[in-house]
Amino acid sequence: MKSELQNEHRRGLSRRTFLGRSAVVVGGLIAAPTVLEACAPESTPGPSRPGASPEPSATAAAGEESAFGVPLPADAAPQANQYVQITANPGANGWRAMDGAETAYQAAPWTHSFGEGLVRVNKDLELLPGNASAWEVSSDGLKWTFDLYPGIMWSDDTEVTAEDYVATYQYEADPAHAWDLSWFYSGIIKNWTQVVAGELPLSDLGVTVGADKYKVVVETERPTPYLPLMMIYSWPVQAKALKEHGSATYNLDPATNISSGPWLLEEFSPDRRIAVKPNPKYTGKLLPLTDSLHANVVTGGSDLDRYLANEVDYINLSAGDMPAVLADATLMEQLKLNPADFRTFYLFFDVTKAPFDDPKVRLAFAKAIDREGIVNGILAPLAVPAYSMLAPGFPDENSAGLKSIQGYDPDAAKALLAEAGFANGAGFPKPTLIARGSDGPNATVPEAVVASIVQTLGIEADIQHLDVAPFHELLGNNFGIPWGYVSYGFDYLDATNMLGVWRSGGQYNWRNAEFDGLLEQGGPITDDLAGRTKIMQDAEKMLCEQAAGIFVYHALAGQLHKPYRKGAHLEANKNGYTGIQFGGESTVSDAFNFLYQGKDVVTTRKG
Amino acid sequence: MAGLGIQEPLRPVVPVTGPAISVAPGIAREAARRFFANRLSVVGLVVVVLIGLAAIFADVLAPFPRDYAVFTETLDPPSAAHPLGTDIIGRDFLTRLLHGARTSMLVGLLVPLLSGFIGIPLGALAAWRGGWIDFLFLRLVEIMTAIPSLIIAVILVTILGSGLDKLIFYFVLVGWIPEARLARAQFVALRPREFVLSARALGASDWRLATQHILPNAAGPMIVSLVLAIPGAIFSEAGLSVLGLGVRDPIPSWGKMIAEGAAYVRSVPLLALIPTALIATTMLAYTFVGDGLRDAIDPGSKP
Numbered sequence: 001m002k003s004e005l006q007n008e009h010r011r012g013l014s015r016r017t018f019l020g021r022s023a024v025v026v027g028g029l030i031a032a033p034t035v036l037e038a039c040a041p042e043s044t045p046g047p048s049r050p051g052a053s054p055e056p057s058a059t060a061a062a063g064e065e066s067a068f069g070v071p072l073p074a075d076a077a078p079q080a081n082q083y084v085q086i087t088a089n090p091g092a093n094g095w096r097a098m099d100g101a102e103t104a105y106q107a108a109p110w111t112h113s114f115g116e117g118l119v120r121v122n123k124d125l126e127l128l129p130g131n132a133s134a135w136e137v138s139s140d141g142l143k144w145t146f147d148l149y150p151g152i153m154w155s156d157d158t159e160v161t162a163e164d165y166v167a168t169y170q171y172e173a174d175p176a177h178a179w180d181l182s183w184f185y186s187g188i189i190k191n192w193t194q195v196v197a198g199e200l201p202l203s204d205l206g207v208t209v210g211a212d213k214y215k216v217v218v219e220t221e222r223p224t225p226y227l228p229l230m231m232i233y234s235w236p237v238q239a240k241a242l243k244e245h246g247s248a249t250y251n252l253d254p255a256t257n258i259s260s261g262p263w264l265l266e267e268f269s270p271d272r273r274i275a276v277k278p279n280p281k282y283t284g285k286l287l288p289l290t291d292s293l294h295a296n297v298v299t300g301g302s303d304l305d306r307y308l309a310n311e312v313d314y315i316n317l318s319a320g321d322m323p324a325v326l327a328d329a330t331l332m333e334q335l336k337l338n339p340a341d342f343r344t345f346y347l348f349f350d351v352t353k354a355p356f357d358d359p360k361v362r363l364a365f366a367k368a369i370d371r372e373g374i375v376n377g378i379l380a381p382l383a384v385p386a387y388s389m390l391a392p393g394f395p396d397e398n399s400a401g402l403k404s405i406q407g408y409d410p411d412a413a414k415a416l417l418a419e420a421g422f423a424n425g426a427g428f429p430k431p432t433l434i435a436r437g438s439d440g441p442n443a444t445v446p447e448a449v450v451a452s453i454v455q456t457l458g459i460e461a462d463i464q465h466l467d468v469a470p471f472h473e474l475l476g477n478n479f480g481i482p483w484g485y486v487s488y489g490f491d492y493l494d495a496t497n498m499l500g501v502w503r504s505g506g507q508y509n510w511r512n513a514e515f516d517g518l519l520e521q522g523g524p525i526t527d528d529l530a531g532r533t534k535i536m537q538d539a540e541k542m543l544c545e546q547a548a549g550i551f552v553y554h555a556l557a558g559q560l561h562k563p564y565r566k567g568a569h570l571e572a573n574k575n576g577y578t579g580i581q582f583g584g585e586s587t588v589s590d591a592f593n594f595l596y597q598g599k600d601v602v603t604t605r606k607g
Numbered sequence: 608m609a610g611l612g613i614q615e616p617l618r619p620v621v622p623v624t625g626p627a628i629s630v631a632p633g634i635a636r637e638a639a640r641r642f643f644a645n646r647l648s649v650v651g652l653v654v655v656v657l658i659g660l661a662a663i664f665a666d667v668l669a670p671f672p673r674d675y676a677v678f679t680e681t682l683d684p685p686s687a688a689h690p691l692g693t694d695i696i697g698r699d700f701l702t703r704l705l706h707g708a709r710t711s712m713l714v715g716l717l718v719p720l721l722s723g724f725i726g727i728p729l730g731a732l733a734a735w736r737g738g739w740i741d742f743l744f745l746r747l748v749e750i751m752t753a754i755p756s757l758i759i760a761v762i763l764v765t766i767l768g769s770g771l772d773k774l775i776f777y778f779v780l781v782g783w784i785p786e787a788r789l790a791r792a793q794f795v796a797l798r799p800r801e802f803v804l805s806a807r808a809l810g811a812s813d814w815r816l817a818t819q820h821i822l823p824n825a826a827g828p829m830i831v832s833l834v835l836a837i838p839g840a841i842f843s844e845a846g847l848s849v850l851g852l853g854v855r856d857p858i859p860s861w862g863k864m865i866a867e868g869a870a871y872v873r874s875v876p877l878l879a880l881i882p883t884a885l886i887a888t889t890m891l892a893y894t895f896v897g898d899g900l901r902d903a904i905d906p907g908s909k910p
Contacts, residue, residue: 304873374678378695447696454857462856464768
């Protein structure tokens with residue numbers, strides 16, 4: 001026996017023993033998180049949790065002002081606490097700049113801090129002056145002139161002039177720069193498309209200096225009454241610095257940062273922290289109550305956990321956070337909801353090939369989707385059912401009036417499919433829904449949509465998820481997506497933007513001359529807004545009846561804001577939406593005129 | 608008896624055209640005895656059989672149709688109607704797990720099987736012929752081995768798309784290599800053995816030598832290798848599904864269910880934990896079975 005034991009010891013751990021013990025270890029590892037979560041103590045009560053009352057906190061001294069000379073409200077925290085703290089994740093693509101002119105899709109947090117557009121929006125998404133005090137359009141509707149406020153200065157003591165805006169737009173249109181938002185002005189600004197394609201020189205671009213250095217002139221290809229709305233994206237970079245450095249990335253280094261906005265760059269460490277500090281030479285028209293903006297870089301973990309740990313002032317919620325929020329009365333009080341960019345999620349088809357070339361088939365699919373069930377069961381409160389392209393609250397929308405066209409009606413859906421020759425789904429070829437994206441609702445909603453269609457119509461279907469780049473590559477490759485799921489959010493607040501997605505020759509292969517004609521007819525109208533609305537609604541009705549697109553839901557952005565976040569900008573707008581609306585907490589909106597930190601931030605926030 | 612001058616009768620020569628040499632019944636019985644004497648192997652076998660039965664009879668055992676969803680019953684806790692609750696779109700979770708077992712077993716069993724069908728003949732051919740065939744084979748194996756198999760699978764999914772059939776194809780494309788290498792090694796080791804040389808001297812053809820003499824003796828390690836490849840295939844499918852590159856919705860797989868459940872681990876941790884535990888259990892069970900087979904077939908290889 002002893003020799004056997006000694007031999008065992010000498011041989012070392014046997015495979016069987018190792019595997020047996022590994023099973024115990026692995027089983028323990030699997031069970032540990034559940035056990036730990038069950039045993040974890042409640043997080044330290046604070047103002048975010050019931051049962052704890054905040055200690056009396058210091059408030060701003062009487063007459064105390066923000067760094068921009070704006071008197072702080074009576075319930076504001078001292079100036080030293082007037083900064084915003086969030087987290088940000090660079091994602092797979094990372095950040096390349098802090099100016100929209102350099103990149104729109106790889107812009108770091110607090111972009112638009114160093115230059116303000118010609119216009120901005122308020123929380124009702126109404127246009128306000130930005131760096132332009134006024135604007136007017138020529139009688140033919142093709143030339144817009146924006147008057148800059150004189151005396152707006154860059155931090156190097158030079159004045160902001162029209163030349164800066166012209167240089168910025170030329171940089172954005174420069175084919176050598178390959179701006180990732182260059183499609184935005186295509187067909188709008190005169191010669192934009194040709195300049196971007198390299199067919200015309202930059203000097204031919206329809207953005208020029210007007211009669212004096214304070215006039216920015218924008219010429220359009222056709223009358224575009226919503227051109228001012230598009231100018232919320234007209235953030236300038238300094239012409240001199242652009243020429244010196246060759247790109248707008250000079251603003252990533254505090255040593256070369258030049259700003260005409262409220263802030264200067266304090267730190268750009270894309271693996272640690274992005275922060276901006278007050279620009280003492282700011283002469284613009286915003287009146288920020290907030291001194292500085294901080295973003296701590298994170299690459300994983302839960303934003304909700306950070307919010308509950310009082311490490312951030314607010315977060316944007318994901319669908320996975322909602323069960324925890326819905327179960328917590330305190331968090332529900334802090335929940336803000338708004339449509340953000342009025343994003344609509346919808347299905348589209350290759351309408352040139354069977355079976356989706358038949359409108360009855362498409363309409364059968366539309367009526368087979370239980371949108372209310374999907375929204376209430378899976379997405380609520382971060383969505384509302386969609387029966388049209390334009391979401392409730394969007395200009396010219398008619399969601400209620402169009403509901404009956406694509407609304408859930410299983411009997412009608414079955415009847416339509418039978419009329420199309422596929423009674424009870426017999427003989428219907430198995431389609432594959434190609435969905436853009438695979439995270440969160442982009443994974444679950446297509447599954448729910450397909451389940452609803454399959455259960456109602458008795459057909460079979462499956463789903464393939466593609467990332468954004470391969471999805472659009474496939475779509476652009478001879479329209480290689482027979483049945484797709486995608487979303488679209490507005491770029492400017494006009495029905496022609498959202499409905500224009502469905503124009504002939506656009507992204508999809510549905511062709512309807514009457515629909516195109518309505519958009520062409522209504523688009524330029526400026527003197528009969530009621531008539532324009534009717535034209536847009538008629539066009540949208542046509543879209544719904546033909547089921548060129550099947551609309552599933554309109555997304556709502558959910559935000560949690562700490563109770564110490566104050567300001568009218570967080571309260572309900574004219575459409576009843578709350579929280580920071582489109583434009584965000586940036587110079588694109590006037591949010592900074594209203595937002596400040598209340599006294600409780602002193603004892604609540606960490607870091 | 609030789610010392611007494613009595614001559615031993617001559618033993619008949621085994622004819623070349625006679626019945627093939629097969630494993631004596633006693634050896635197989637002995638191997639089975641050793642296998643079933645190993646408690647871990649038996650436990651593994653029981654688990655494997657149970658999961659296999661669940662996969663085969665998922666349609667019968669599942670309380671609901673595979674894709675049946677009730678949107679008003681999303682993320683419901685366990686109940687009489689739904690013993691393990693419901694998932695994010697209101698499907699019965701137990702039903703999804705049972706059908707997920709089918710996906711995992713399909714991949715887990717088909718991939719090694721097909722890999723063996725491709726790899727073993729290729730490896731045997733390379734060893735038998737030698738020369739430039741063996742040279743090309745070894746270079747091909749070196750190249751394929753240098754590239755991580757998961758990377759190859761991810762690239763293929765990106766280019767050619769996902770789906771259960773494509774996934775099996777991708778895994779077989781990289782999975783035949785270890786089987787081929789093992790087969791080659793076995794044939795190289797066994798080819799110069801006396802029993803092979805004897806059979807060759809008696810006029811056995813190459814085909815007969817390979818299939819009737821070498822292959823039965825090489826079968827043991829190759830069977831063990833194939834069985835141990837099963838958990839690897841299951842894990843690879845789960846890994847790709849977690850990344851969103853695996854089987855297509857609405858077909859469930861345990862890996863995909865982990866990815867779906869990860870977003871709700873805070874509120875409904877079981878959505879991710881249960882499929883994780885099932886994958887781990889299945890992999891361990893097959894590992895125990897493979898380990899037991901190796902000990903049973905070749906006791907000398909036991910550490």
